[in-house]
Amino acid sequence: AQKITQTQPGMFVQEKEAVTLDCTYDTSDQSYGLFWYKQPSSGEMIFLIYQGSYDEQNATEGRYSLNFQKARKSANLVISASQLGDSAMYFCAMREGDNQFYFGTGTSLTVIP
């Protein structure tokens, strides 16, 4: 079974609008971490946001927020007030244990002017 599932290969959003990128995960561990990374066309991986499995509040980092629904095993990324520079691939990732990381297949986001 896939550890991380991102069901949206591509998404479009109008500039200044909000967009939600979906991520579901599969683990039997009680302690785990969830991450979102951005990969622009230049190729580098940029950390966006982190949510720990024991964190009761949803994580927020500027325009990014993580909608964490533990019972549903989902960790959706919400980007508010989209900007043209947000156009990129977005990867959801999970850390199991100390060092086993699993990434999803990514969602390509295009922001339309």
Added chain:
Amino acid sequence: NAGVTQTPKFRVLKTGQSMTLLCAQDMNHEYMYWYRQDPGMGLRLIHYSVGEGTTAKGEVPDGYNVSRLKKQNFLLGLESAAPSQTSVYFCASSQRRSGRANEQFFGPGTRLTVL
């Protein structure tokens, strides 16, 4: 600080050739990782290291070897390259703490083509 650097940036190999990819970090991180990224597959963990002199297998370790002789360096070796190893390889490092501090910092990637 340079962060995480990778050498080389590009490489073309013939089937059966060997090569070593070098990853270096100047953040004094304990943990280091090697990933490969294939189209439509996301990143997959090849090997990782929790400290100098230690290595462990990730999700897709076959065909690769690694060494961590110095804390700041993590080497990925291909002894006999195969076309299936054509990929973009990313190195990453992180601190030895849970939570946000376990955030991985990535290098710029190495694009490897095996003919």
